Each structure stands twice: as structure tokens, then as C-alpha cells.
Amino acid sequence: MFCSIKSAAQRRFVRTCWMSGGLVAVLAVAAAAAFRLWHLKGLPAYPVAVLPALPILWVLIETGRYLAIEKDEFQRNLLVQCLLGGIGGTLAVTTVWGYMEDFARAPRLDLIWVYPIFWLFVGIAMPVVYRRYR
Amino acid sequence: MKNRLKVLRAERDWSQADLAERLEVSRQSVNAIETGKFDPSLPLAFKLARLFGLRIEEIFLDEESSESTS
Numbered sequence: 514m515f516c517s518i519k520s521a522a523q524r525r526f527v528r529t530c531w532m533s534g535g536l537v538a539v540l541a542v543a544a545a546a547a548f549r550l551w552h553l554k555g556l557p558a559y560p561v562a563v564l565p566a567l568p569i570l571w572v573l574i575e576t577g578r579y580l581a582i583e584k585d586e587f588q589r590n591l592l593v594q595c596l597l598g599g600i601g602g603t604l605a606v607t608t609v610w611g612y613m614e615d616f617a618r619a620p621r622l623d624l625i626w627v628y629p630i631f632w633l634f635v636g637i638a639m640p641v642v643y644r645r646y647r
Numbered sequence: 648m649k650n651r652l653k654v655l656r657a658e659r660d661w662s663q664a665d666l667a668e669r670l671e672v673s674r675q676s677v678n679a680i681e682t683g684k685f686d687p688s689l690p691l692a693f694k695l696a697r698l699f700g701l702r703i704e705e706i707f708l709d710e711e712s713s714e715s716t717s
Contacts, residue, residue, distance in 0.1 A: 588672075
């Protein structure tokens, strides 16, 4: 995530991201297995379907917590710029794709892709932002 | 914002890492401030001033003010 880990807050944040990635994979497999085994429908299906999203929500909360507890304002500023890059890129892609779906019958983009797209753009923004301060 | 951090640091024979440790920030932060690419907040500027025993305006140069007086 970061070029080099510099503070306890960064270490905690990076650890959370890795753990969350692993948990998403485990919970997604577990949820898929639950649906296959028990053919869940209606109300009971909702909590099981939400399970893989919980670690993702955890990362979003931890991102906010990192920005609150990181003492190094420059490092905070770097992450905020990267997150803005992620938000901008995600809004651009989903908006353009939405119009392409509506008018050009482009394939449907599932909402589940919004989160990976966001972090993809954060990742793209990172070297650009870091180079600016080299 | 232009500043005299590099000179002040050199006078004390401190590396960027030394200053970063004293300020409890990363070396990258010190470098960004020193090169004028990042302006520190007031609390960090005061911390720098206390560390060097100077006033903020003796470390950071108000370019607009120096332009209007010249």
C-alpha cells in the first residue's frame, strides 16, 4: 500500500487491508457454499449475501480511523490525495459505463466491481502522488 | 513555501532523519517541507520553531511580504 511503512498507524492500516482481503475471499467462498448447500432464498439469504461485504466495510472504517490517528500530516495528505484519485476514477468509470449501458447496450457492470475499481484507481494515483514529492 | 530548514539543520549537523525523529514525522515529510513542496500546519510549524528556538517567520519566508516591501 505505502512505498515504505513509516508509522504504527500505517502498519495497522496495511495489516487490516491484507487481513480484509483474505477474509473477503474466505467469506465469499463460504457464502457461495451456503447458497449451494441450502438454496437460501428470501430474508435468510440477505445476511449470508452480506457476509463477504463486511471486511470491505471494515477497511473503509479503518481508512477513516487511519486518517484520524496518523500523526504525520504529510503522510495523511498523501493518502487523501490517493483516495481522491480513487473516488474521481471510480466516478468517471461508473458514470461513463452507465451511459454506455443505457444508450449503447454495453454489458451490465455489477455494483460489486465498484470497490475493486476504487482501489485500482487509488493504486494508480499512488505513484503519481508520490512522484510529485520525490 | 521557501524556508531555512536545510540551513538550520546543517548548523546543528542534523540529517533529515534526525529532524524527522525529533518532530515525530517521516523523513519524507521533512524532505517535502524542506523543498517547499508541502507547507506544514501551524502546530507543526510551531513545533519546528520550538525545536530550533526561533520564531516561525525566522524559519519560513513570507514571499508575498518580501515582494511588497522590495
